[in-house]
Amino acid sequence: MAIAAAISLPLIAVKQRSYCSSASSSLWFSSSSIHPPKNLPFVGISAGRKSNLCVFSSMSTQAPAKASSASFLDHKESGILHFVKYHGLGNDFILVDNRDSEEPKITPEQAVKLCDRNFGIGADGVIFALPGINGTDYTMRIFNSDGSEPEMCGNGVRCFARFIAELENFQGNKSFNVHTGAGLIVPEIQEDGKVRVDMGQPILKASDVPTKLTANKDQAAVKAKLDVDGSIWNVTCVSMGNPHCVTFGTESCNDLQVDELNLAEIGPKFEHHAAFPARTNTEFVQVFTPSHLKMRVWERGAGATLACGTGACAVVVAAVLEGRADRRCTVDLPGGPLDIEWRESDNHIYMTGPAELVFYGSVPL
Numbered sequence: 001m002a003i004a005a006a007i008s009l010p011l012i013a014v015k016q017r018s019y020c021s022s023a024s025s026s027l028w029f030s031s032s033s034i035h036p037p038k039n040l041p042f043v044g045i046s047a048g049r050k051s052n053l054c055v056f057s058s059m060s061t062q063a064p065a066k067a068s069s070a071s072f073l074d075h076k077e078s079g080i081l082h083f084v085k086y087h088g089l090g091n092d093f094i095l096v097d098n099r100d101s102e103e104p105k106i107t108p109e110q111a112v113k114l115c116d117r118n119f120g121i122g123a124d125g126v127i128f129a130l131p132g133i134n135g136t137d138y139t140m141r142i143f144n145s146d147g148s149e150p151e152m153c154g155n156g157v158r159c160f161a162r163f164i165a166e167l168e169n170f171q172g173n174k175s176f177n178v179h180t181g182a183g184l185i186v187p188e189i190q191e192d193g194k195v196r197v198d199m200g201q202p203i204l205k206a207s208d209v210p211t212k213l214t215a216n217k218d219q220a221a222v223k224a225k226l227d228v229d230g231s232i233w234n235v236t237c238v239s240m241g242n243p244h245c246v247t248f249g250t251e252s253c254n255d256l257q258v259d260e261l262n263l264a265e266i267g268p269k270f271e272h273h274a275a276f277p278a279r280t281n282t283e284f285v286q287v288f289t290p291s292h293l294k295m296r297v298w299e300r301g302a303g304a305t306l307a308c309g310t311g312a313c314a315v316v317v318a319a320v321l322e323g324r325a326d327r328r329c330t331v332d333l334p335g336g337p338l339d340i341e342w343r344e345s346d347n348h349i350y351m352t353g354p355a356e357l358v359f360y361g362s363v364p365l
Contacts, residue, residue, distance in 0.1 A: 293330070
């Protein structure tokens with residue numbers, strides 16, 4: 001059965017129970033690997049027949065009735081995709097254990113259907129945990145909700161790290177090397193459950209971001225002029241392995257009030273601007289103090305999201321380059337704060353923030 005047929009059925013009933021009644025998607029859990037916590041009951045979603053989508057929900061304290069020695073994600077039923085949903089400050093992802101194959105288990109077109117918030121699971125993207133290459137422990141790939149594939153995602157890599165820790169049953173502080181389209185990324189699980197990620201060095205050379213804006217400061221485009229529908233915006237371009245355009249305001253208004261922006265109107269005009277040949281993520285930033293910033297983001301391929309980790313990193317870099325902020329800042333996003341440090345000693349950017357499990361589930365392909 002195609003995903004489109006499987007997940008576009010009208011949802012007539014929602015039932016909480018300890019297992020899924022459909023034989024084709026009956027799942028059992030254990031403490032041996034990734035498993036739902038005891039306060040996460042199964043939620044079977046049915047459309048007048050046996051469930052097509054089965055999940056463990058975090059919205060109830062009812063304990064599942066049974067468990068077995070088999071791991072949830074170890075089940076290999078043909079035509080069934082098992083997944084775990086996580087979010088990082090509301091930036092949510094479908095995580096897939098893909099360690100047994102170098103190619104993603106689903107196509108970009110299937111990812112679009114799964115990410116649909118009305119007819120699918122609902123997410124900003126699908127993240128695959130694949131085998132490591134070039135000496136790394138794991139490889140991370142992402143399909144955005146529009147089917148495009150970004151180089152990296154900051155909130156996504158924190159969710160990826162928590163997912164790997166569950167899969168491998170890591171305890172306490174643990175770090176590992178992850179190959180991404182943006183290069184090597186090193187996340188570290190901390191004792192408090194947050195994830196600290198060495199995001200590497202920012203790329204500032206304008207042609208490498210890439211942007212067609214003229215470099216004006218050591219090959220970088222800093223406070224460059226960008227004409228968007230007749231308004232001249234001051235922008236700084238940064239790549240964190242993926243392109244970012246950061247703005248603190250226009251020529252006529254250098255004190256941006258980000259909550260007043262019509263992001264759905266202005267965001268796509270930046271994303272698809274001719275100055276950005278690979279399109280761009282765009283961050284609109286308000287400065288409270290040199291160590292406290294607030295941003296809203298329009299993500300390339302995903303639109304307005306509640307958080308963007310690479311965007312928060314790019315914001316701090318841009319703020320430092322423009323003389324607006326210190327090298328360590330709290331960055332407020334709609335989904336919550338991130339701690340960002342652009343360390344002068346090694347030129348690396350370190351991002352620290354949460355990643356939370358939402359539910360476990362399975363869906364027919």
